[in-house]
Amino acid sequence: MELRKILSVCVGSCSKDVSDHLLMSGWILLAATDVAAARRIQVHQQVQVGVLLLGDSSPEQLSEVEEWLRLSNRMEWVGVFWAEALDSPVLRELVLSCFFDFHTLPVDWRVLNLTLGHAFRRAQLRRQGDDSVKAEGGMGMVGHSAALTRLQQQIRKVAATDAPVLIGGESGSGKELAARAIHQCSGRAAGPFVAVNCGAIAPSLIQSVLFGHERGSFTGATSGKLGLIETASSGTLFLDEIADLPLDLQTNLLRFLQEHTIHRVGSTRSLQIDVRVVAASHIDLAGAVAAGRFREDLFYRLNVLPLAVPSLRERMSDVPELAQHFLVSGMADKRQRRVDGFSRQAMTALMSHHWPGNVRELFNRVQRAVVMTDQRLITPADLGLAVASSAVGTELDTARTLAERDAISLTLGRVGRNVTHAARELGISRMTLYRLMDKHGLAPRA
Secondary structure, eight states: OOOOEEEEEEESSOOSHHHHHHHHTTOEEEEESSHHHHHHHHHHOOOOEEEEEEOSOOHHHHHHHHHHHHHTTTSEEEEEEOGGGGGOHHHHHHHHHHOSEEEESSOOHHHHHHHHHHHHHHHHHHHHHHHHHHHHTOTTOOOOBHHHHHHHHHHHHHHTSOSOEEEEOOTTSOHHHHHHHHHHHSTTTTSOEEEEETTSSOHHHHHHHHHOBOTTSSTTOOSOBOOHHHHTTTSEEEEETGGGSOHHHHHHHHHHHHHSEEEOBTOOOEEEOOOEEEEEESSOHHHHHHTTSSOHHHHHHHTTEEEEOOOGGGGGGGHHHHHHHHHHHHHHHOOSOOOOEEOHHHHHHHHHOOOTTHHHHHHHHHHHHHHHOOSSEEOHHHHTOOOOGGGTTTHHHHHHHHHHHHHHHHHHHHTTTOHHHHHHHHTSOHHHHHHHHHHHTBOOOO
Protein backbone atom coordinates (compact mmCIF):
# COMPACT_ATOMS: atom_id res chain seq x y z
CA MET A 1 0.00 0.00 0.00
CA GLU A 2 1.29 3.48 -0.88
CA LEU A 3 2.40 5.57 2.09
CA ARG A 4 -0.01 8.40 2.95
CA LYS A 5 2.50 11.25 2.79
CA ILE A 6 1.32 14.83 2.96
CA LEU A 7 3.25 18.08 2.60
CA SER A 8 2.05 20.80 4.96
CA VAL A 9 3.24 24.31 4.06
CA CYS A 10 2.62 27.31 6.30
CA VAL A 11 2.89 30.80 4.82
CA GLY A 12 2.49 33.61 7.33
CA SER A 13 1.36 33.09 10.92
CA CYS A 14 -0.45 29.73 11.11
CA SER A 15 -1.99 27.67 13.87
CA LYS A 16 -0.53 24.24 14.70
CA ASP A 17 -4.01 22.71 14.91
CA VAL A 18 -4.05 21.47 11.30
CA SER A 19 -0.61 19.85 11.54
CA ASP A 20 -1.52 18.17 14.82
CA HIS A 21 -4.74 16.86 13.28
CA LEU A 22 -2.92 15.46 10.24
CA LEU A 23 -0.52 13.54 12.49
CA MET A 24 -3.37 12.15 14.60
CA SER A 25 -5.22 11.13 11.43
CA GLY A 26 -2.40 8.83 10.34
CA TRP A 27 -0.69 10.98 7.70
CA ILE A 28 3.10 10.95 7.35
CA LEU A 29 3.59 14.67 7.79
CA LEU A 30 6.33 16.61 6.00
CA ALA A 31 6.12 20.13 7.39
CA ALA A 32 7.59 23.28 5.82
CA THR A 33 7.54 26.75 7.30
CA ASP A 34 7.95 28.53 3.96
CA VAL A 35 8.12 27.96 0.21
CA ALA A 36 11.91 27.48 0.19
CA ALA A 37 11.66 24.65 2.73
CA ALA A 38 8.83 23.07 0.74
CA ARG A 39 10.97 23.09 -2.40
CA ARG A 40 13.78 21.32 -0.55
CA ILE A 41 11.37 18.63 0.65
CA GLN A 42 10.02 18.11 -2.87
CA VAL A 43 13.55 17.52 -4.19
CA HIS A 44 14.05 14.53 -1.88
CA GLN A 45 10.52 13.22 -1.30
CA GLN A 46 7.78 12.04 -3.63
CA VAL A 47 4.57 13.60 -2.34
CA GLN A 48 1.24 13.66 -4.15
CA VAL A 49 -0.95 15.65 -1.70
CA GLY A 50 -0.26 18.98 -0.03
CA VAL A 51 -2.00 21.29 2.43
CA LEU A 52 -1.27 25.00 2.12
CA LEU A 53 -1.97 27.06 5.25
CA LEU A 54 -2.21 30.78 4.55
CA GLY A 55 -2.00 33.15 7.49
CA ASP A 56 -1.30 36.87 7.31
CA SER A 57 0.69 36.77 4.08
CA SER A 58 2.05 39.72 2.11
CA PRO A 59 1.41 40.23 -1.63
CA GLU A 60 5.06 39.29 -2.25
CA GLN A 61 4.60 36.00 -0.37
CA LEU A 62 1.39 35.27 -2.28
CA SER A 63 3.18 35.90 -5.58
CA GLU A 64 5.95 33.49 -4.58
CA VAL A 65 3.34 30.89 -3.59
CA GLU A 66 1.61 31.25 -6.95
CA GLU A 67 4.85 30.76 -8.91
CA TRP A 68 5.77 27.71 -6.83
CA LEU A 69 2.34 26.05 -7.04
CA ARG A 70 2.32 26.30 -10.81
CA LEU A 71 5.61 24.37 -10.81
CA SER A 72 4.04 21.75 -8.48
CA ASN A 73 1.17 20.97 -10.84
CA ARG A 74 1.50 17.18 -10.44
CA MET A 75 0.29 17.41 -6.83
CA GLU A 76 -3.23 17.71 -5.42
CA TRP A 77 -3.41 20.80 -3.20
CA VAL A 78 -5.92 21.61 -0.46
CA GLY A 79 -5.95 25.14 0.94
CA VAL A 80 -6.80 26.22 4.49
CA PHE A 81 -7.23 29.95 5.21
CA TRP A 82 -9.59 32.55 6.67
CA ALA A 83 -12.72 33.29 4.63
CA GLU A 84 -11.70 36.96 4.39
CA ALA A 85 -8.61 35.96 2.41
CA LEU A 86 -10.88 35.09 -0.53
CA ASP A 87 -11.53 38.79 -0.99
CA SER A 88 -8.19 38.80 -2.80
CA PRO A 89 -8.69 38.26 -6.58
CA VAL A 90 -5.19 36.78 -6.76
CA LEU A 91 -6.04 34.11 -4.20
CA ARG A 92 -9.39 33.32 -5.82
CA GLU A 93 -7.70 32.79 -9.20
CA LEU A 94 -4.99 30.69 -7.53
CA VAL A 95 -7.58 28.45 -5.85
CA LEU A 96 -9.48 27.96 -9.10
CA SER A 97 -6.41 27.08 -11.14
CA CYS A 98 -4.14 25.19 -8.71
CA PHE A 99 -6.21 23.68 -5.88
CA PHE A 100 -8.15 20.43 -5.61
CA ASP A 101 -10.30 22.02 -2.87
CA PHE A 102 -10.12 24.50 0.00
CA HIS A 103 -11.42 24.96 3.56
CA THR A 104 -11.95 28.07 5.63
CA LEU A 105 -11.15 28.46 9.32
CA PRO A 106 -12.35 27.23 11.72
CA VAL A 107 -11.92 23.82 10.06
CA ASP A 108 -14.56 21.10 10.11
CA TRP A 109 -12.16 18.20 10.73
CA ARG A 110 -14.55 15.53 9.41
CA VAL A 111 -14.97 17.35 6.09
CA LEU A 112 -11.23 17.99 5.84
CA ASN A 113 -10.56 14.26 6.31
CA LEU A 114 -12.96 13.45 3.45
CA THR A 115 -11.36 16.05 1.19
CA LEU A 116 -7.84 14.80 1.83
CA GLY A 117 -8.95 11.20 1.21
CA HIS A 118 -10.46 12.18 -2.13
CA ALA A 119 -7.33 14.15 -3.05
CA PHE A 120 -5.10 11.19 -2.20
CA ARG A 121 -7.18 8.79 -4.32
CA ARG A 122 -7.15 11.26 -7.21
CA ALA A 123 -3.36 11.55 -6.90
CA GLN A 124 -3.07 7.76 -7.03
CA LEU A 125 -5.14 7.67 -10.25
CA ARG A 126 -2.97 10.39 -11.78
CA ARG A 127 0.18 8.50 -10.84
CA GLN A 128 -1.16 5.25 -12.29
CA GLY A 129 -1.86 7.10 -15.53
CA ASP A 130 1.63 8.57 -15.59
CA ASP A 131 3.17 5.16 -14.87
CA SER A 132 1.14 3.45 -17.59
CA VAL A 133 2.19 6.04 -20.17
CA LYS A 134 5.80 5.54 -19.18
CA ALA A 135 5.49 1.74 -19.20
CA GLU A 136 3.87 1.74 -22.64
CA GLY A 137 6.79 3.74 -23.98
CA GLY A 138 4.46 6.31 -25.53
CA MET A 139 6.10 9.12 -23.54
CA GLY A 140 2.85 11.07 -23.75
CA MET A 141 3.23 11.26 -27.54
CA VAL A 142 0.35 10.32 -29.83
CA GLY A 143 1.02 8.49 -33.07
CA HIS A 144 2.83 5.53 -34.61
CA SER A 145 4.61 7.09 -37.57
CA ALA A 146 8.16 6.10 -38.42
CA ALA A 147 9.38 9.63 -37.68
CA LEU A 148 7.83 9.62 -34.19
CA THR A 149 9.16 6.14 -33.44
CA ARG A 150 12.68 7.25 -34.38
CA LEU A 151 12.34 10.23 -32.03
CA GLN A 152 11.22 7.99 -29.16
CA GLN A 153 14.18 5.66 -29.73
CA GLN A 154 16.56 8.62 -29.62
CA ILE A 155 14.93 9.94 -26.44
CA ARG A 156 15.51 6.61 -24.68
CA LYS A 157 19.19 6.75 -25.62
CA VAL A 158 19.87 10.34 -24.50
CA ALA A 159 17.83 9.82 -21.29
CA ALA A 160 20.39 7.26 -20.14
CA THR A 161 23.02 9.98 -19.64
CA ASP A 162 23.26 13.35 -17.87
CA ALA A 163 24.88 15.18 -20.78
CA PRO A 164 23.21 18.37 -22.09
CA VAL A 165 20.65 17.93 -24.89
CA LEU A 166 19.86 20.47 -27.61
CA ILE A 167 16.42 19.99 -29.17
CA GLY A 168 15.67 21.52 -32.55
CA GLY A 169 12.38 21.72 -34.37
CA GLU A 170 9.77 24.09 -35.71
CA SER A 171 7.48 26.09 -33.45
CA GLY A 172 4.58 23.99 -32.20
CA SER A 173 6.20 20.65 -33.07
CA GLY A 174 6.45 19.43 -29.47
CA LYS A 175 9.95 20.29 -28.24
CA GLU A 176 8.83 20.66 -24.61
CA LEU A 177 7.01 17.32 -24.81
CA ALA A 178 10.27 15.72 -25.97
CA ALA A 179 12.14 17.40 -23.10
CA ARG A 180 9.61 16.09 -20.57
CA ALA A 181 9.95 12.61 -22.07
CA ILE A 182 13.73 12.76 -21.62
CA HIS A 183 13.20 13.71 -17.97
CA GLN A 184 10.61 11.00 -17.33
CA CYS A 185 12.77 8.28 -18.92
CA SER A 186 15.89 9.36 -17.01
CA GLY A 187 17.18 8.58 -13.56
CA ARG A 188 16.04 12.08 -12.55
CA ALA A 189 12.34 11.35 -13.06
CA ALA A 190 11.65 11.65 -9.31
CA GLY A 191 13.15 15.16 -9.31
CA PRO A 192 11.55 18.38 -10.56
CA PHE A 193 11.14 19.33 -14.22
CA VAL A 194 11.42 23.11 -14.51
CA ALA A 195 10.59 24.71 -17.87
CA VAL A 196 11.79 28.24 -18.66
CA ASN A 197 10.81 30.20 -21.76
CA CYS A 198 13.88 32.40 -22.23
CA GLY A 199 11.99 34.72 -24.58
CA ALA A 200 9.12 35.38 -22.16
CA ILE A 201 11.15 36.88 -19.30
CA ALA A 202 12.02 40.58 -19.22
CA PRO A 203 15.78 41.07 -19.82
CA SER A 204 16.07 43.07 -16.59
CA LEU A 205 14.67 40.15 -14.56
CA ILE A 206 16.15 37.09 -16.23
CA GLN A 207 19.36 37.10 -14.15
CA SER A 208 17.34 37.00 -10.92
CA VAL A 209 14.78 34.53 -12.31
CA LEU A 210 17.43 32.02 -13.37
CA PHE A 211 20.06 32.42 -10.65
CA GLY A 212 18.04 33.83 -7.74
CA HIS A 213 18.86 36.84 -5.58
CA GLU A 214 19.66 37.80 -2.01
CA ARG A 215 17.65 40.20 0.10
CA GLY A 216 18.56 43.81 -0.64
CA SER A 217 20.54 42.96 -3.78
CA PHE A 218 18.47 45.47 -5.79
CA THR A 219 15.58 47.88 -5.30
CA GLY A 220 12.46 45.93 -4.40
CA ALA A 221 14.30 42.79 -3.27
CA THR A 222 12.69 42.68 0.18
CA SER A 223 13.51 38.99 0.60
CA GLY A 224 15.81 36.39 -0.90
CA LYS A 225 14.51 34.17 -3.67
CA LEU A 226 15.63 30.89 -5.24
CA GLY A 227 16.34 30.95 -8.96
CA LEU A 228 14.83 28.43 -11.33
CA ILE A 229 18.20 26.69 -11.79
CA GLU A 230 18.35 26.05 -8.05
CA THR A 231 14.69 25.01 -8.02
CA ALA A 232 15.50 22.29 -10.59
CA SER A 233 18.19 20.73 -8.36
CA SER A 234 18.27 16.91 -8.70
CA GLY A 235 16.03 17.21 -11.75
CA THR A 236 15.94 18.71 -15.23
CA LEU A 237 16.06 22.35 -16.32
CA PHE A 238 14.43 22.95 -19.73
CA LEU A 239 15.54 26.18 -21.40
CA ASP A 240 13.10 26.80 -24.24
CA GLU A 241 13.98 29.28 -26.99
CA ILE A 242 17.56 29.44 -25.72
CA ALA A 243 18.50 31.71 -28.66
CA ASP A 244 16.54 34.54 -26.97
CA LEU A 245 18.90 34.54 -23.98
CA PRO A 246 20.92 37.81 -23.88
CA LEU A 247 24.64 37.47 -24.62
CA ASP A 248 25.73 38.47 -21.10
CA LEU A 249 23.46 35.79 -19.62
CA GLN A 250 24.89 33.28 -22.07
CA THR A 251 28.26 33.80 -20.40
CA ASN A 252 26.81 33.03 -16.96
CA LEU A 253 25.02 29.96 -18.28
CA LEU A 254 28.23 28.71 -19.87
CA ARG A 255 30.04 29.06 -16.53
CA PHE A 256 27.26 27.08 -14.82
CA LEU A 257 27.46 24.29 -17.42
CA GLN A 258 31.23 24.09 -16.98
CA GLU A 259 31.45 24.32 -13.19
CA HIS A 260 27.93 23.30 -12.02
CA THR A 261 27.91 26.27 -9.66
CA ILE A 262 25.87 29.47 -9.52
CA HIS A 263 26.02 32.83 -7.75
CA ARG A 264 22.77 34.42 -6.68
CA VAL A 265 22.46 38.10 -7.50
CA GLY A 266 24.00 40.04 -4.61
CA SER A 267 25.89 37.03 -3.21
CA THR A 268 29.60 36.22 -3.25
CA ARG A 269 29.03 32.61 -2.25
CA SER A 270 29.00 29.92 -4.94
CA LEU A 271 26.40 27.14 -4.77
CA GLN A 272 26.93 23.66 -6.17
CA ILE A 273 23.87 22.61 -8.19
CA ASP A 274 23.13 19.14 -9.55
CA VAL A 275 20.82 19.62 -12.53
CA ARG A 276 20.62 18.38 -16.09
CA VAL A 277 20.12 21.01 -18.79
CA VAL A 278 17.95 20.43 -21.85
CA ALA A 279 17.73 23.37 -24.25
CA ALA A 280 15.57 23.97 -27.32
CA SER A 281 15.30 26.44 -30.17
CA HIS A 282 13.18 26.76 -33.30
CA ILE A 283 15.94 28.63 -35.11
CA ASP A 284 19.24 27.27 -36.44
CA LEU A 285 21.70 27.96 -33.61
CA ALA A 286 24.69 27.30 -35.85
CA GLY A 287 23.44 30.12 -38.08
CA ALA A 288 22.93 32.32 -35.00
CA VAL A 289 26.55 31.63 -34.02
CA ALA A 290 27.74 32.64 -37.51
CA ALA A 291 25.69 35.86 -37.26
CA GLY A 292 27.18 36.70 -33.86
CA ARG A 293 23.87 36.37 -32.01
CA PHE A 294 24.85 33.28 -29.99
CA ARG A 295 28.09 32.32 -28.27
CA GLU A 296 29.99 29.62 -30.12
CA ASP A 297 31.40 28.04 -26.93
CA LEU A 298 27.91 27.84 -25.38
CA PHE A 299 26.54 26.27 -28.57
CA TYR A 300 29.11 23.48 -28.45
CA ARG A 301 28.57 23.01 -24.71
CA LEU A 302 24.81 22.55 -25.27
CA ASN A 303 25.03 20.60 -28.52
CA VAL A 304 26.46 17.44 -26.94
CA LEU A 305 23.37 15.37 -27.75
CA PRO A 306 21.38 16.99 -30.58
CA LEU A 307 17.78 15.90 -31.06
CA ALA A 308 15.43 16.93 -33.90
CA VAL A 309 11.67 16.89 -33.35
CA PRO A 310 9.91 16.20 -36.69
CA SER A 311 7.38 18.68 -38.03
CA LEU A 312 3.80 17.50 -38.45
CA ARG A 313 4.37 17.47 -42.23
CA GLU A 314 6.96 14.74 -41.65
CA ARG A 315 4.46 12.59 -39.76
CA MET A 316 1.20 13.19 -41.62
CA SER A 317 0.08 9.61 -40.93
CA ASP A 318 -0.32 10.66 -37.28
CA VAL A 319 -2.80 13.45 -38.09
CA PRO A 320 -6.01 11.32 -37.81
CA GLU A 321 -4.90 9.83 -34.49
CA LEU A 322 -3.82 13.20 -33.11
CA ALA A 323 -7.06 14.85 -34.23
CA GLN A 324 -9.14 12.14 -32.54
CA HIS A 325 -7.04 12.44 -29.37
CA PHE A 326 -7.56 16.21 -29.23
CA LEU A 327 -11.28 15.75 -29.94
CA VAL A 328 -11.70 13.40 -26.97
CA SER A 329 -9.72 15.69 -24.64
CA GLY A 330 -11.69 18.70 -25.88
CA MET A 331 -15.02 16.99 -25.24
CA ALA A 332 -13.94 16.09 -21.70
CA ASP A 333 -13.53 19.79 -20.87
CA LYS A 334 -16.75 21.06 -22.47
CA ARG A 335 -20.24 20.71 -21.04
CA GLN A 336 -22.15 20.45 -24.28
CA ARG A 337 -23.80 17.89 -26.51
CA ARG A 338 -21.66 15.12 -27.89
CA VAL A 339 -19.61 15.47 -31.08
CA ASP A 340 -19.18 12.06 -32.70
CA GLY A 341 -16.14 12.72 -34.85
CA PHE A 342 -14.91 14.20 -38.12
CA SER A 343 -16.74 14.18 -41.42
CA ARG A 344 -15.00 12.67 -44.42
CA GLN A 345 -14.52 16.15 -45.88
CA ALA A 346 -13.01 17.35 -42.59
CA MET A 347 -10.51 14.50 -42.51
CA THR A 348 -9.60 15.19 -46.14
CA ALA A 349 -9.02 18.84 -45.24
CA LEU A 350 -6.85 17.85 -42.28
CA MET A 351 -4.73 15.58 -44.46
CA SER A 352 -4.43 18.23 -47.19
CA HIS A 353 -3.38 21.10 -44.92
CA HIS A 354 0.30 22.15 -44.82
CA TRP A 355 0.34 22.63 -40.98
CA PRO A 356 2.76 25.57 -40.64
CA GLY A 357 1.90 25.69 -36.93
CA ASN A 358 2.45 21.93 -36.48
CA VAL A 359 0.81 19.99 -33.64
CA ARG A 360 -0.06 23.18 -31.76
CA GLU A 361 -2.07 24.40 -34.74
CA LEU A 362 -3.87 21.06 -35.03
CA PHE A 363 -4.74 21.16 -31.32
CA ASN A 364 -6.10 24.71 -31.59
CA ARG A 365 -8.20 23.96 -34.69
CA VAL A 366 -9.77 20.86 -33.13
CA GLN A 367 -10.48 22.69 -29.84
CA ARG A 368 -12.15 25.50 -31.78
CA ALA A 369 -14.20 23.02 -33.80
CA VAL A 370 -15.47 21.32 -30.62
CA VAL A 371 -16.80 24.66 -29.41
CA MET A 372 -18.12 26.03 -32.71
CA THR A 373 -19.73 23.03 -34.42
CA ASP A 374 -23.53 22.71 -34.50
CA GLN A 375 -23.44 19.17 -35.91
CA ARG A 376 -22.54 15.68 -34.76
CA LEU A 377 -19.64 15.52 -37.23
CA ILE A 378 -17.01 18.25 -37.47
CA THR A 379 -16.82 19.93 -40.90
CA PRO A 380 -13.91 21.72 -42.63
CA ALA A 381 -15.61 25.03 -41.83
CA ASP A 382 -15.60 24.18 -38.10
CA LEU A 383 -11.85 23.64 -38.37
CA GLY A 384 -11.35 26.86 -40.30
CA LEU A 385 -10.13 24.84 -43.27
CA ALA A 386 -11.35 24.55 -46.82
CA VAL A 387 -10.91 21.55 -49.11
CA ALA A 388 -8.91 22.81 -52.08
CA SER A 389 -10.72 22.59 -55.41
CA SER A 390 -7.86 20.51 -56.83
CA ALA A 391 -8.53 17.93 -54.15
CA VAL A 392 -12.14 17.31 -55.16
CA GLY A 393 -11.23 14.99 -58.00
CA THR A 394 -8.97 12.92 -55.75
CA GLU A 395 -11.34 12.80 -52.79
CA LEU A 396 -12.23 9.14 -53.41
CA ASP A 397 -8.55 8.17 -53.54
CA THR A 398 -7.93 10.13 -50.34
CA ALA A 399 -10.85 8.41 -48.61
CA ARG A 400 -9.56 5.00 -49.70
CA THR A 401 -6.06 5.83 -48.44
CA LEU A 402 -7.41 7.00 -45.08
CA ALA A 403 -9.62 3.92 -44.74
CA GLU A 404 -6.67 1.64 -45.53
CA ARG A 405 -4.44 3.45 -43.06
CA ASP A 406 -7.10 3.37 -40.31
CA ALA A 407 -7.81 -0.35 -40.83
CA ILE A 408 -4.12 -1.21 -40.50
CA SER A 409 -3.59 1.11 -37.51
CA LEU A 410 -6.64 -0.21 -35.63
CA THR A 411 -5.70 -3.83 -36.28
CA LEU A 412 -2.12 -3.28 -35.14
CA GLY A 413 -3.38 -1.63 -31.98
CA ARG A 414 -5.82 -4.48 -31.29
CA VAL A 415 -3.12 -7.18 -31.55
CA GLY A 416 -0.43 -5.29 -29.65
CA ARG A 417 1.38 -4.31 -32.88
CA ASN A 418 2.22 -7.94 -33.64
CA VAL A 419 2.72 -7.93 -37.42
CA THR A 420 2.09 -11.67 -37.87
CA HIS A 421 -1.27 -11.54 -36.07
CA ALA A 422 -2.27 -8.30 -37.81
CA ALA A 423 -1.51 -9.75 -41.27
CA ARG A 424 -3.61 -12.80 -40.46
CA GLU A 425 -6.58 -10.67 -39.37
CA LEU A 426 -6.31 -8.44 -42.45
CA GLY A 427 -6.02 -11.43 -44.77
CA ILE A 428 -2.72 -10.34 -46.34
CA SER A 429 0.87 -11.56 -46.18
CA ARG A 430 3.39 -10.19 -43.72
CA MET A 431 5.46 -8.73 -46.57
CA THR A 432 2.39 -6.92 -47.95
CA LEU A 433 1.62 -5.57 -44.49
CA TYR A 434 5.19 -4.33 -44.06
CA ARG A 435 4.94 -2.59 -47.44
CA LEU A 436 1.64 -0.92 -46.48
CA MET A 437 3.00 0.10 -43.08
CA ASP A 438 5.94 1.75 -44.80
CA LYS A 439 3.56 3.47 -47.24
CA HIS A 440 1.48 4.94 -44.42
CA GLY A 441 4.41 5.67 -42.08
CA LEU A 442 3.25 3.13 -39.48
CA ALA A 443 6.43 1.88 -37.81
CA PRO A 444 6.62 -1.75 -36.64
CA ARG A 445 7.04 -2.53 -32.96
CA ALA A 446 10.59 -1.73 -31.75
